[in-house]
Amino acid sequence: VTCTRQTLKSDSVSSKLLDNGVGYVRLDNFYSGAASSLSREVQSLMDQGATSLVPDVRSNPGGYVTELIEMLDYLLPEGPIFVERPRWGVETVHQSDADCVDLPMVVLVNADSYSAAELFAAQLRESAQVPIVGEVTSGKGYSQLTFPLLNGGGLGLSVAAYCTGSGHSLIGEGITPDVELSLDTSDGTDNQLQAALELLQK
Numbered sequence: 001v002t003c004t005r006q007t008l009k010s011d012s013v014s015s016k017l018l019d020n021g022v023g024y025v026r027l028d029n030f031y032s033g034a035a036s037s038l039s040r041e042v043q044s045l046m047d048q049g050a051t052s053l054v055p056d057v058r059s060n061p062g063g064y065v066t067e068l069i070e071m072l073d074y075l076l077p078e079g080p081i082f083v084e085r086p087r088w089g090v091e092t093v094h095q096s097d098a099d100c101v102d103l104p105m106v107v108l109v110n111a112d113s114y115s116a117a118e119l120f121a122a123q124l125r126e127s128a129q130v131p132i133v134g135e136v137t138s139g140k141g142y143s144q145l146t147f148p149l150l151n152g153g154g155l156g157l158s159v160a161a162y163c164t165g166s167g168h169s170l171i172g173e174g175i176t177p178d179v180e181l182s183l184d185t186s187d188g189t190d191n192q193l194q195a196a197l198e199l200l201q202k
Contacts, residue, residue, distance in 0.1 A: 012063075013037035015045055022197060023050030023103075028194045030063025030116040035070035042074075042101060052200045053101070054059035054193065056108040058134060058183075062115030065143070065162065066111040069094050071120065075101045076127045080165030082119065084143075087159050092164075096127070106196040109175060110183065115141070116163075122164050122175050132177040133192070 002034070012034035015025045023045030027038065042053065065084070072081040073096045082094040102157045107130055118137045123129035142158035149155055164171045184191045 002123075007097055009033070009193055010035050013041050015041040017045055017048045017050055018054075018197070020197075021051035022199070022200060023048075023053045023054045025053055026056060027057050027060055027117070027120070029061055030067040030071075030120075032064060032067070034063060034067045035074065035161065039069050039074050046088050046101075046103075049101070051106040052106075054106050054108065054196050054200070055120075056193075057113050057117040057120055058108050058110040058192075059112040059119035060114065061112075062117050062140070068116040068120060072096060072123050072127075074099075075105075076123065077102075079127055081123050081127060082165060083163040083167050085163065087163040100128075104148045105130045109137050109177060110192075110193055110197055111135045111138060113137040113175075118163060118170050118175055119164065122168070122170060125175075125178075126164050126166055126168070131179065131196075131199050132175060133179040133181060133199065134177050134192050135180065135182060136176055137170070137174035139170055139172050140167050141171035 012029050012031055017023050069082050074097045077100040078098040080093050081096045084092045099140050107124050109121050121132050141162050143160045144156045145159050146154040146156045148194055178193050181195055
């Protein structure tokens with residue numbers, strides 16, 4: 001068997017246009033390139049006539065803070081969008097500029113929405129009053145560094161806390177959705193997505 005060693009890349013973001021001009025945007029992670037994928041998919045949806053958006057970060061494990069900040073800056077109006085509080089050093093507040101995606105939104109989360117995915121949803125609600133549908137999220141708000149050990153292992157330590165633009169921490173509490181709803185697909189539909197669509201029609 002001949003194997004080729006190479007880097008495989010998969011898109012972090014996918015989208016589709018639903019009925020009534022709703023743009024559904026699935027975010028699988030916040031890995032490298034996710035922010036540019038998001039802006040490309042959202043622009044494609046708007047070009048197709050989307051008049052609202054449903055970002056879906058269910059079962060999203062998070063990823064890079066740089067991608068999160070770039071996504072929030074793209075979507076949200078001017079103001080603070082992310083606070084980094086290091087164990088050692090000075091607090092940093094990241095700001096969004098005035099350019100934004102001015103469309104109604106509802107964001108989907110679940111118990112496996114983790115870290116950057118939680119902060120993404122929380123900041124959409126904080127900055128633009130975007131409703132959240134789904135389950136209470138995991139409540140992870142620390143960043144870690146791995147320090148190498150002489151025996152070849154590593155020690156992972158939390159070195160900073162991540163908060164929303166207002167300084168609110170999600171550590172240990174996660175996000176409580178505006179519409180708290182467990183997933184049920186027994187009738188062949190996604191009841192959490194349907195609840196989001198109903199909110200957009202109000």
